[in-house]
Amino acid sequence: MxxxxxxxxxxxxxxxxxxxxxxxxxxxxxxxxAVSYVALGDSYSSGVGAGSYISSSGDCKRSTRAYPYLWAAANSPSSFSFTACSGARTDDVLAGQLGPLNSSTGLVSISVGGNDAGFADVMTTCVLQSDSACIDRINTAKAYVDTTLPGKLDNVYNAISTRAPSARVVVLGYPRFYKLGTSCLGLSETKRAAINGASDHLNSAIARRAAAHGFVFGDVRPTFTGHEICSGSSWLHSVNWFNIGESYHPTAPGQSGGYLPVLNSND
Missing domain, CATH: 1.10.287 (Helix Hairpins)
Structure with a gap:
């Protein structure tokens, strides 16, 4: 040639x-x-702790810094419905969040289960009471996760599949809260390890039910590694006495750096 x-x-x-x-x-x-996106779930999806709350969302505290809002801003879906709400349990999702789902929905994200398992009471007990009381409360929560939560998750996941049969569903988990083995004011190492173990236990249960329904489980523990409480670069609030509801929730960097990349890699 x-x-x-x-x-x-x-x-x-x-x-x-x-x-x-x-x-x-x-x-x-x-x-x-072209994707129609619906964001469901609890405070970890609504963005409690990230600030910049949408006034019309009221006590649900939906934030413009939450990962669903950030994803929608970056991808301009054909429609975006943000119904996640602070404090939501599985029954609350069923009762008040599923309205926007339909046969045209292409993407659904959800985090739910922590409130069902008694997240707030676990953390209150561990902050205010002894190591043994903390571990006892965690064991009670784990028992609930083993016996009752799977059926509750199934009810939600079945409803999503029925209403949005063509959607890709990404179930987001929860981070570990503490970096262990460091010098850090606050809870004892025993409590921190037990709380991390409880998070792992909850994530495992959620991942199993998500897989059983053909959904994707988005594990945020890897992205939060190095950014736990006591890490020196935390993406999670510790106890916030001025705004107690934000305690143990992701900051704005936790939403953008911890949650959003996981949704991006699984959307």
Whole structure:
């Protein structure tokens, strides 16, 4: 092949490849834009602790810094319904959050289960009472997670599948709260380890039920590693006596750096 023809040939191949890649990226962007997105769940999805709350959301405390809002702002879906609410349990999701779901829904995200298992009471007990009282309360929560929570999650997941049969459903888990083995004011190492173990126990139960329904489990523990309480670079509030409801919830960096990348990698 003469040099001039070779140059033309190679240029044509590169141009075609570039067009294919550009077309693929454009198609992917168009596909994302066409997605109807519904964000369900509890305070970890509504964005409690991140600030910048949407006034119309009232006590649900939906934040413009929460991962669902950030994802929608970056991807411009065809529609975005943000119904996650602070304090929500599985029954609350069933009763008040599923309205926007329909056959056209393409993406659903949800975090739920922590409040059912008594998250707030566990943390209150562990902050105010002894190591043994903390561990006893955690064991009670674990028993609930083993015996009752799976059925509660099944009810929610079945309802999502029924209402939005074509949707990709991403179930987001919960971070570990503490970096262990460090010098840190506050709870004892015994309590911190037990609380982390409880988070792992809850995540395992949620992941099993999500998989059973064909949903994706988004594990946020890896992204939060190095950003736990006592890490020196925490993405979680410790006890906040000025706004107690934000205690043990992700900060704005926790939403953008801990939760959003997990949704992005699984959407």
């Amino acid at each position: 003469r040099r001039s023809r070779l140059v033309v040939f190679v240029s044509s191949v590169l141009l075609a490849a570039g067009s294919a890649l550009t077309g693929s990226a454009a198609a992917q962007a168009a596909e994302t834009a």
